[in-house]
Amino acid sequence: xxxKLKILVVEDERVVAEDIQRVLEQFGxxxxxxxxxxxxxxxxxxxxxxxxxLMDIVIRGQMTGIEAAGKxxxxxxIPIIYLTAYADAKTIENAKATAPFGYILKPFNNNEIQTxxxxxxxxxxxxxxxxxxxxxxSTTLQSIxxxxxxxxxxxxxxFVNKVALDLLEYNKDEILLKKINDVFKMVTKNEExxxxxxxxxxxxxxxxxxxxxxxxxxxKNNRLIPIDGNSAPxxxxxxxxxxxxxxxxxISERLEAEKAVRESEEKYRTLFDTIAQGVLYFNExxxxxxxxxxAAEILNFDQKLFYGKDLFGLNYKIFTEEGNxxxxxxxxxxxxxxxxLPVLNQVLGFAKHExxxxxxxxxxxxxxxxxxxxxxxVVMSFTDITKRKEAELALNYRNLQLHSxxxxxxxxxxxxxVESVLSNALNALIENTPFTAGSILLxxxxxxxxxxxxxxxTPVKVRNILKELILDKYSHYRRSLLNKxxxxxxLKQFVQKIFTDESPKDVQKSINYCIAIPVEVDSVVSGxxxxxxxxxxxxxxxxxxxxxxxxxxxxxLKNAKLYSEIRETLKKLKETQEKLIxxxxxxxxxxxxxxIVHEIxxxxxxxxxxxxxxxxxxxxxxxxxxxxxxxxxETDRMxxxxxxxxxxxxxxxxxxxxxxxxxxxxxxxxxxxxNVELIFGKDIKFNAPAEFPDVYxxxxxxxxxxxxxxxxxxxxxxxxxxxxxxxxKNGNQHNQCVIIKVQDDGEGISxxxxxxIFEPYFSTKARGMGLGMHIVKINVEQHGGSIKIDSTLxxxxxxxxxxxxxxxxxxxxxxx
Numbered sequence: 001x002x003x004k005l006k007i008l009v010v011e012d013e014r015v016v017a018e019d020i021q022r023v024l025e026q027f028g029x030x031x032x033x034x035x036x037x038x039x040x041x042x043x044x045x046x047x048x049x050x051x052x053x054l055m056d057i058v059i060r061g062q063m064t065g066i067e068a069a070g071k072x073x074x075x076x077x078i079p080i081i082y083l084t085a086y087a088d089a090k091t092i093e094n095a096k097a098t099a100p101f102g103y104i105l106k107p108f109n110n111n112e113i114q115t116x117x118x119x120x121x122x123x124x125x126x127x128x129x130x131x132x133x134x135x136x137x138s139t140t141l142q143s144i145x146x147x148x149x150x151x152x153x154x155x156x157x158x159f160v161n162k163v164a165l166d167l168l169e170y171n172k173d174e175i176l177l178k179k180i181n182d183v184f185k186m187v188t189k190n191e192e193x194x195x196x197x198x199x200x201x202x203x204x205x206x207x208x209x210x211x212x213x214x215x216x217x218x219x220k221n222n223r224l225i226p227i228d229g230n231s232a233p234x235x236x237x238x239x240x241x242x243x244x245x246x247x248x249x250x251i252s253e254r255l256e257a258e259k260a261v262r263e264s265e266e267k268y269r270t271l272f273d274t275i276a277q278g279v280l281y282f283n284e285x286x287x288x289x290x291x292x293x294x295a296a297e298i299l300n301f302d303q304k305l306f307y308g309k310d311l312f313g314l315n316y317k318i319f320t321e322e323g324n325x326x327x328x329x330x331x332x333x334x335x336x337x338x339x340x341l342p343v344l345n346q347v348l349g350f351a352k353h354e355x356x357x358x359x360x361x362x363x364x365x366x367x368x369x370x371x372x373x374x375x376x377x378v379v380m381s382f383t384d385i386t387k388r389k390e391a392e393l394a395l396n397y398r399n400l401q402l403h404s405x406x407x408x409x410x411x412x413x414x415x416x417x418v419e420s421v422l423s424n425a426l427n428a429l430i431e432n433t434p435f436t437a438g439s440i441l442l443x444x445x446x447x448x449x450x451x452x453x454x455x456x457x458t459p460v461k462v463r464n465i466l467k468e469l470i471l472d473k474y475s476h477y478r479r480s481l482l483n484k485x486x487x488x489x490x491l492k493q494f495v496q497k498i499f500t501d502e503s504p505k506d507v508q509k510s511i512n513y514c515i516a517i518p519v520e521v522d523s524v525v526s527g528x529x530x531x532x533x534x535x536x537x538x539x540x541x542x543x544x545x546x547x548x549x550x551x552x553x554x555x556x557l558k559n560a561k562l563y564s565e566i567r568e569t570l571k572k573l574k575e576t577q578e579k580l581i582x583x584x585x586x587x588x589x590x591x592x593x594x595x596i597v598h599e600i601x602x603x604x605x606x607x608x609x610x611x612x613x614x615x616x617x618x619x620x621x622x623x624x625x626x627x628x629x630x631x632x633x634e635t636d637r638m639x640x641x642x643x644x645x646x647x648x649x650x651x652x653x654x655x656x657x658x659x660x661x662x663x664x665x666x667x668x669x670x671x672x673x674x675n676v677e678l679i680f681g682k683d684i685k686f687n688a689p690a691e692f693p694d695v696y697x698x699x700x701x702x703x704x705x706x707x708x709x710x711x712x713x714x715x716x717x718x719x720x721x722x723x724x725x726x727x728x729k730n731g732n733q734h735n736q737c738v739i740i741k742v743q744d745d746g747e748g749i750s751x752x753x754x755x756x757i758f759e760p761y762f763s764t765k766a767r768g769m770g771l772g773m774h775i776v777k778i779n780v781e782q783h784g785g786s787i788k789i790d791s792t793l794x795x796x797x798x799x800x801x802x803x804x805x806x807x808x809x810x811x812x813x814x815x816x
Contacts (some may be wrong), residue, residue: 003296004030005026005029005030005051005052005117005121006029006030006031006032006048006049006050006051006052007029007030007031007050007051007052007053007054007117008031008032008033008035008041008044008045008048008050008052008053008054009021009024009031009033009034009035010035010036010038010040010041010052010053010054010055010056010059010065011034011035011036011054011056011059011083012036012056012058012059012060014034014035014036016778017034017036018034020083020113021034023110023113024054024113026110027110027113027114027117027563029117030222030352032044032048032050033047033048036059036060036073037059037060037061038059038061038062038063038064038065038067038068039063039068041053041055041059041065041068041072042068042071042627044632045072045076045078046075046076047076049076049078050078050103050658051078051121052078052079052080052081052117052120052121052124053069053072053078053079053080053081054081054113054117055068055069055080055081055083055100056082056084057082057084057086057091057095058084058086065084066080066082066095066098067095069082069098069100070097070098072477073098073099077124077128078697079100079101079120079121079123079124080098080100080280081100081101081102081103081104081116081117081120082095082100082102082104083101083104083106083108084103084104084105084106085105085106093698095321101120101124102116102117102119102120104116114423122488134423141159142160142161142162143544144161144163144164145249146163146229146248146249147161147163147164147166147168147229147246147247147248147249148160148161148163148164148245148246148247149161149164149166149180149184149245149246150234150243150244150245150246150583150665151180151199151203151243151244151245151246152243153203153241153242153243154179154717155179155180155181155199155200155203156177156178156179156180157175157176157177157178157179157180157183158176158243159171160175160176166246167217167219167225167227167248167250168183168184168217168219168220169219169221169223170183170186170220170221176320180197180246181197181199181200181482182196183220184199184217184246185217185218186211186216186218186227187215187216187217187218187224188212188214188215188216189214196586198210198211198230198231199231199244199246201231202231202232202233202244202592203223203233203241203243206233206235207233208230208231208232208233209230209231210228210229210230211227211228211229211230211248211578213228214226215227215228215673217248221664225249225250225252226246226251226252226255227248227249227250227251228249228251229246229247229248229249230246230247231244231245231247232244232245232247237400242627243401243747255418264576266430272290273292273293275292275294276294277294277381277382277383277542278291278292278294278295278296278297278298278299278309278360278382278383278384279291279292279294279295279379279380279381280295280306280379280380281377281378281379281380282310282333282337282377282378282379282380283377284337284375284376284377286310286331286333286334286337286378287308287309287310288306288308288309288310288311289307289377290306290307291303291306291307295301295382298360298382298384299314299316299358299360300352300357301314304359310328310331310333310334311331311332311333311380312328312331312685314350316350316351316352317350317351317352317490318348318349318350318351319348319349319350320347320348320349320473321347321348321349323349323534324512324534325490325512330808332348332362332363332364332380333378333380336364336365336366336378337366337375337378340366340375341366342363342364342365342366343362343363343364344363344364345361345362345363346361346363346364347359347360347361347362347385347389348360348362348382349389351488357386358384358386359384359385359386359389359390360383360384360385360386360390361382361383361385362380362381362382363380363381363382364378364379364380365378365379365381366378367379367469389783399704410642415712417560417563418442418557418560418561418564419452419454419614421553421556421557421560422440422442422452422454422553422557423454424438425529425552425553425556426438426439426440426455426456426529427456427550428717429529429531429654430456430457433531434533435515435532435533436457436511436532436533436534437455437456437457437458437459437511437531437532437533438456438457438458438529438530438532438747438784439453439454439455439456439462439463439466439530440452440454440455440519440527440528440529440533440553441453441459441466441467441470441527441528441530442519442526442527442557443470443471443525443526443527443528448471448473448780450467450470450471451527452465452527456528457532458509462491462514462532466514466528466530469701470527470528472807476572477489477516480516481504481516481518481528482518482525484518484520484525485518485745486515486516486517486518486543486547486550487515487516488513488514488515488516489513489515489516490512490513490514490515491511491512491513491514491532494731503679511532511533511534512534513532513533513534514530514531514532514534515531515532515546516528516529516530517529517530517531517546517547517549518550519550519553519554519557520550520551520554521554521557521558521561522554526554526557529549529550529553529555571735589608604635604638607635608632608635608636611628611631611632611635612632612732613630614628615632619621620703627674630670630671630674633667633670634671635641635672653783654697654698654701654783655695655696655698655700656698657696657697657698657699658694658695658696659694659695659696659697659699660692660694660695660737661695661697661702661727661740661803662688662692662727664697664702664703664706665686665688665706665727665740666686666701667703668703668706668707669684669686669706669710669725671707672684672707672710672711672714678711678714679714681719681720682714682717682719682720682721682722682723683721683722683723684710684714684722684723684725684728685722685723685724685725686725686726687724687725687726687727688727688728689727689728691706692727693729693805694730695738695803695804695805696804696806697803698779698783701779701782701783702773702779702783702803704776704779705776705779705780705801706725706740708772708773708776709742709776709799709801710723710725710742712772712773713742713743713744713746713797713799714744715799716744716746716747716796717744717745717746718745718746720742721742721745721746722745723742723744723794724741724742724743725740725742725743726739726740726741726743727739727740729805736804736805736806737785737803737804737805738802738803738804738805739800739801739802740800740801740803741798741799741800741801742798742799742801743796743797743798744796744797745796746796746797747793747794747796748791748792748794748795748796748797749789749791749793749797750793754789754791757773757789758773758774758776758777759774762774780801781802783803784803784804785801785802785803785804786801786802787799787800787801787802788800788802
């Protein structure tokens, strides 16, 4: 909780004083004492050190409130507010001399007291902060090592610090209030040209100006001192320039030091540039400050780009002689800096584009200052030993690589199965090379999917990452493969944590890098071989050996794929033969249809004619008339079905007319409802919009489709079940479709039967011919539509027929 403000009340009338005390305490202030005379006011101010004093001007005793305020202000910095009934000019003038923070006339209101007090406290605090800032600024300017001169907007000197006085060789009394041009004069070297004073330019333009290089200050005693510095404008709160401040310094020692450095550098620069060893200088932060031409040549790095980088900032992977990659924490330069001890005869490998291209023998030595206590730099000198190292590694692995290729060829040339070729190849590589794990991926670029994968001891995370990379068209991994480049990847580049706690410890210790080898079939990259091991073994395996692995596997895959294609061709030939047999069956069905038409066609025609005569001669009403109409409709439909059978083996030309499809659906539902034996104990519900656009269809064909579908749904429904027939449209105004859904609540269709349901002669009914759904599919597709069946065992089946609502300008139906 904030400490209460203490306010001393000086008022000679007791009742008024106590009333003021009560008001102040209500506002949350503390009143430590009430004083009735000037002497008490001074005493209580010394004793309680209040935050503010409310002072009446006319009080008891010989001393007025104004006199008491003056004595208190001499000893303490306490804000005072006069609270009085006197407002004459003389009293106010005397009060102003004590710099009061407020003046309240009696009688007063409570809010006025609080407002005046808060404003007085705020103003007092701001004054204190301003005085402190001025004190800090004055002390700072006097203590800094640069000379500082401040002027008003006329160029009159208002402030000068001791450093400036010493450089100018003036004392303070001689310089204050003088024009700056009278005491601050400059020339160029050898007194060739007088340098203009920047102070007036700064005041005129309102921006900082800087001294030109080679400026010399002319002192009072006509000495020349080399200086640099600047002149900056001073702005008031309204943004107006009210003066300028000039800051300058003696740079004699700096110029002498720079000259000494130049002379020293010239002495050893020739040796540094011509030595055959690479040399890098590092500062105490481990950043390169200098590099000789030999270092740039050995490390294949632009000499100008060394500066400001640490050893790992060269964007190389750095390896130990054992093949372990160094982290930045293991930077030998940083080790030398930390221990201040030399690092000698260390062999390091530098890798660019994931392949080691340079081996060097390194000595790193700390440089101390003349006291041998402070580290000033680190020198790294190194020699190129790449040829020697490569010769050693090549000799060790040549025989192993040749042996591995022979074993690989033997393993994969004895099989024609793709899976076996991949598995045998990978196992042979793991058994006969330094690699400890690996995988082979075959890529289907058209579908962008991994077609085949085999692996041996490869961590699951690495396998998953490799599959993601080969499918990512923008990954460096995939681009390198397709460009037929063999690449080495640190496994840490793929995943943060490769192994689980259950991973074998020997595998964890033997894997830190992956080599990706493109597999070519007919000069086209079809996949990758990914071999895993430690860098110690991997960096010496030649590209020729790795390329041979990819080519050998590619040849074997080509042979295996040719064999697979032959098998696939034989399979397709067999399927074609089966389709030919089925086509012959359909042709036989056409001959059977002709016999049916010949034997049944005439009796049906007679029945149809008789019905027409009866309809004309007999006047039927109600149910009897509906039954007679159904007999007429169904007789006509039977004749059309017989004709359809006759034309089953050849395309049927539709009779497309503008139709109200709701009537077609209602007619099909009505036909099924008249079959009492079929519909008994079940119900059909038809749901369609009140308004529906006409559709170009063959009504007879669509009616036949719907009767087949609804009949099948009713037969599949359970007792008491309901078949739902729903008609609606979807799509936009340019591409709309009619949707007819027939849903039952039966036992559903098995997946095996669902795949065969549209095949001719397939039926699960004892008395069915197996042509119904085949004809349904043909009729729907002739309309430019589609049919889809979704079924769940135990829940039922939904058949969705999609037909085009409109026809295009060329007469074709539009529905997608």
